Amino acid sequence: MPKLNREAQHRINFTLNGAKVTGFAEPRMLLTDFLRQQLGVTGCHVGCEHGVCGACTLHIDGKAQRGCLTLAVQADGCNVDTVESLAGREEELTDLQQAFQKHHGLQCGYCTPGVLMSVSDYLTRNPDPTEEEIRDMLSGHLCRCTGYAGMVHAILATARGRLGEGGVGIE
Numbered sequence: 001m002p003k004l005n006r007e008a009q010h011r012i013n014f015t016l017n018g019a020k021v022t023g024f025a026e027p028r029m030l031l032t033d034f035l036r037q038q039l040g041v042t043g044c045h046v047g048c049e050h051g052v053c054g055a056c057t058l059h060i061d062g063k064a065q066r067g068c069l070t071l072a073v074q075a076d077g078c079n080v081d082t083v084e085s086l087a088g089r090e091e092e093l094t095d096l097q098q099a100f101q102k103h104h105g106l107q108c109g110y111c112t113p114g115v116l117m118s119v120s121d122y123l124t125r126n127p128d129p130t131e132e133e134i135r136d137m138l139s140g141h142l143c144r145c146t147g148y149a150g151m152v153h154a155i156l157a158t159a160r161g162r163l164g165e166g167g168v169g170i171e
């Protein structure tokens, strides 16, 4: 890792997955790089670094955002959550994660953290989505394994389970 020049660095404090973190970053450093290289939080994947693929999606103050389009200094004072936050301290998978597992919503898993973070935000705003709406939402994510059908089934199953219309096993 390159040596830090403290004079060119800004001190950053924020809450990451429920814990206070602090560090130093140059003004141009991306949040994805800060998380992965300085904090060792690697669930935030990096694909295109241009806001296209969605692999880096995380939550900032509860809203899904592209980590590669966010500067680390912009996270100062915010609540940042990555895919590591979903399972919680007991490491019990959420209903959404269980549904992805059951409905084969992931293959290599590269796109999966970003998709899970987008969907977990999306379902709070649209708890009863149609299949068309889910496909539209997923258009913001590129899956090189092209496993979109499994994701759609998993998201539908999660939404229906939360609405009391069946658990993650719904077909």
Ligand code: FES
Residues within 6 Å of the ligand: 045, 046, 047, 048, 049, 050, 051, 052, 053, 054, 055, 056, 057, 066, 067, 068, 069
């Ligand atoms: S790495 Fe951020 S959108 Fe592709």
Ligand code: FES
Residues within 6 Å of the ligand: 105, 106, 107, 108, 109, 110, 111, 112, 142, 143, 144, 145, 146, 147
């Ligand atoms: S599961 Fe491989 S990139 Fe999506």
